[in-house]
Amino acid sequence: MATLFxxxxxxxxxxxxxxxxxxxxxxxxxxxxLINFANSSVFMFSMYFAFYSVSVFYLPWYFGLIAMLxxxxxxxxxxxxxAYQPLRSAPRISLTISAIGVAYLLExxxxxxxxxxxxxxxxxxxxxxxxxxxxxxxxxxxxxxxVVISMVVLIAALLFFLEHTKMGVATRAVSKDFExxxxxxxxxxxxxRVTFIIGSGLTAFGAFMWGLKYPQISPTVxxxxxxxxxxxxxxxxxxxxxxxxxxxxxxxxxxxxxxxFFPGLSGYRDIFAFIILILILLFKPxxxxxxxxxxxx
Amino acid sequence: xxxxxxxxxxxxxxxxxKGVSLCVEQKKIATLIGAxxxxxxTTLRAITSLVKPSGGQIFFEGxxxxxxxTREIVARGIVLxxxxxxxxxxxxxxxxxxxxxxxxxDSSQISRDYDYVFELFPKLKERSWxxxxxxxxxxxxMLAVGRALMxxxxxxxxxxxxxxxxxxxxxxxxxxISQINAQGVTVLLIEQNANAALKLADTGYVMELGRISMxxxxxxxxxxxxxxxxxxxxxxxxxx
Ligand SMILES: Nc1ncnc2c1ncn2[C@@H]1O[C@H](COP(=O)(O)OP(=O)(O)OP(=O)(O)O)[C@@H](O)[C@H]1O
Ligand SMILES: [Mg+2]
Numbered sequence: 001m002a003t004l005f006x007x008x009x010x011x012x013x014x015x016x017x018x019x020x021x022x023x024x025x026x027x028x029x030x031x032x033x034l035i036n037f038a039n040s041s042v043f044m045f046s047m048y049f050a051f052y053s054v055s056v057f058y059l060p061w062y063f064g065l066i067a068m069l070x071x072x073x074x075x076x077x078x079x080x081x082x083a084y085q086p087l088r089s090a091p092r093i094s095l096t097i098s099a100i101g102v103a104y105l106l107e108x109x110x111x112x113x114x115x116x117x118x119x120x121x122x123x124x125x126x127x128x129x130x131x132x133x134x135x136x137x138x139x140x141x142x143x144x145x146x147v148v149i150s151m152v153v154l155i156a157a158l159l160f161f162l163e164h165t166k167m168g169v170a171t172r173a174v175s176k177d178f179e180x181x182x183x184x185x186x187x188x189x190x191x192x193r194v195t196f197i198i199g200s201g202l203t204a205f206g207a208f209m210w211g212l213k214y215p216q217i218s219p220t221v222x223x224x225x226x227x228x229x230x231x232x233x234x235x236x237x238x239x240x241x242x243x244x245x246x247x248x249x250x251x252x253x254x255x256x257x258x259x260x261f262f263p264g265l266s267g268y269r270d271i272f273a274f275i276i277l278i279l280i281l282l283f284k285p286x287x288x289x290x291x292x293x294x295x296x297x
Numbered sequence: 298x299x300x301x302x303x304x305x306x307x308x309x310x311x312x313x314x315k316g317v318s319l320c321v322e323q324k325k326i327a328t329l330i331g332a333x334x335x336x337x338x339t340t341l342r343a344i345t346s347l348v349k350p351s352g353g354q355i356f357f358e359g360x361x362x363x364x365x366x367t368r369e370i371v372a373r374g375i376v377l378x379x380x381x382x383x384x385x386x387x388x389x390x391x392x393x394x395x396x397x398x399x400x401x402x403d404s405s406q407i408s409r410d411y412d413y414v415f416e417l418f419p420k421l422k423e424r425s426w427x428x429x430x431x432x433x434x435x436x437x438x439m440l441a442v443g444r445a446l447m448x449x450x451x452x453x454x455x456x457x458x459x460x461x462x463x464x465x466x467x468x469x470x471x472x473x474i475s476q477i478n479a480q481g482v483t484v485l486l487i488e489q490n491a492n493a494a495l496k497l498a499d500t501g502y503v504m505e506l507g508r509i510s511m512x513x514x515x516x517x518x519x520x521x522x523x524x525x526x527x528x529x530x531x532x533x534x535x536x537x
Binding site for chain 1: 345347366367368371372376377379383385386387388392395396397399400444448
């Protein structure tokens with residue numbers, strides 16, 4: 001029972017992590033119709049940012065997290081400005097190719113600068129400490145609490161932004177119709193930049209928590225979590241925020257709990273996400289929260 | 298107020314506008330009529346910088362606005378009600394109106410303008426929480442016009458506002474256009490319904506294959522034999 005509880009909390013934390021990054025994929029897809037392949041590399045860079053901030057420059061972990069957030073956002077915004085903005089009126093496939101190009105560029109750049117020798121993500125004893133509850137049987141890592149609370153707070157803030165602020169309403173408008181948004185006086189480049197700030201920020205958060213769970217950093221470290229988070233976004237219905245969160249949580253739960261109940265499957269844990277993806281694409285291609293069709297025009 | 302000089306626009310190899318010049322005077326209604334594909338919508342899209350002209354100039358209140366970013370043109374008081382309505386289907390009626398006033402800061406005046414729009418279109422008030430995508434075509438058109446008015450424009454340009462609407466609604470729309478104009482807003486109107494448009498307009502321009510082929514007072518053009526046979530021949534007058 002106690003281990004079940006512990007596994008469940010682990011699964012939940014992993015799911016929240018997937019959900020956060022998935023929301024970034026989903027928002028970028030919503031506004032540019034782009035699968036942001038470069039985001040795996042941003043995820044990887046983000047982990048290196050944490051390594052340098054904390055392990056090399058000896059910042060306290062919370063300042064390290066802030067530095068990591070700031071640098072990751074800067075990277076995301078630069079990618080958008082350099083590789084996506086010039087292609088605003090180009091066919092969608094060009095944009096996708098550009099994203100793949102950026103992904104390879106960053107990965108190779110990282111190999112040159114950081115070398116392929118793995119580095120280890122900084123230890124943060126405060127977050128990794130296990131809290132013992134009740135009679136000593138119930139144990140929960142502080143990180144789990146931190147992840148779940150961050151997820152709830154960040155997503156609530158994001159939903160508030162989208163529903164109740166002028167910029168948020170403009171974001172939803174731009175995601176539907178560039179031209180008409182411009183006719184309202186909206187600066188679509190500014191709106192898209194905000195979307196990338198949000199997406200990269202969430203990716204940094206995800207990378208931070210990932211690093212604490214799986215502390216090995218290498219130039220290809222972003223591929224697996226990046227792909228899984230993208231799958232989570234598709235499972236939830238890409239373009240939909242609540243869907244992305246739910247998709248992430250489902251993915252986290254399935255991955256951890258299946259291994260818990262069927263320990264023999266532990267070698268295959270990375271496959272579950274892909275099986276779920278295939279099932280979703282077969283039976284509900286628009287995802288669990290697939291876009292409602294309200295468009296009459 | 299708006300002056301276009303020798304405007305040309307190319308789409309790839311296609312020359313959509315070949316030197317268009319026209320003038321819209323302050324507080325007046327001007328109309329642009331012409332066959333399908335003549336270049337009417339392209340003219341309005343060029344004025345709002347949605348397409349970049351390959352030649353010519355556009356002046357608004359004496360200022361050269363050619364190639365300015367769209368949002369700066371909107372900020373100067375030009376709004377376009379685009380062809381085919383283009384309300385934001387995933388936003389509520391109220392949010393659509395709110396975006397109409399996106400560049401404005403005077404919040405107390407904005408809330409009065411909501412009331413003004415709801416007075417013009419009581420239907421919109423009833424449906425203010427509904428997603429715009431679920432409105433009927435006519436209601437969407439009202440929303441598109443109301444949204445444009447929320448910008449407090451000096452010049453409102455409408456691209457076929459009566460397209461696909463029932464005759465009764467068309468009459469309402471024309472009535473509202475003259476009402477808006479009476480409030481001091483200059484109007485540039487594109488219409489298939491040439492008869493009704495020319496009746497309403499102070500000035501009319503006829504466009505053919507990317508050129509202005511004729512212009513004059515609205516009533517004068519209405520009497521013109523050539524125009525009667527080309528554009529008014531079978532058009533039923535629904536403005537009465
Ligand atoms: N995006 C585009 N790409 C290529 N050609 C275009 C484009 N938009 C318009 N055209 C062409 O430019 C010409 C003028 O089109 P425009 O839409 O301005 O006509 P219009 O007068 O508004 O016609 P309608 O009354 O049918 O709306 C047409 O021949 C059209 O095919
Ligand atoms: Mg047209």
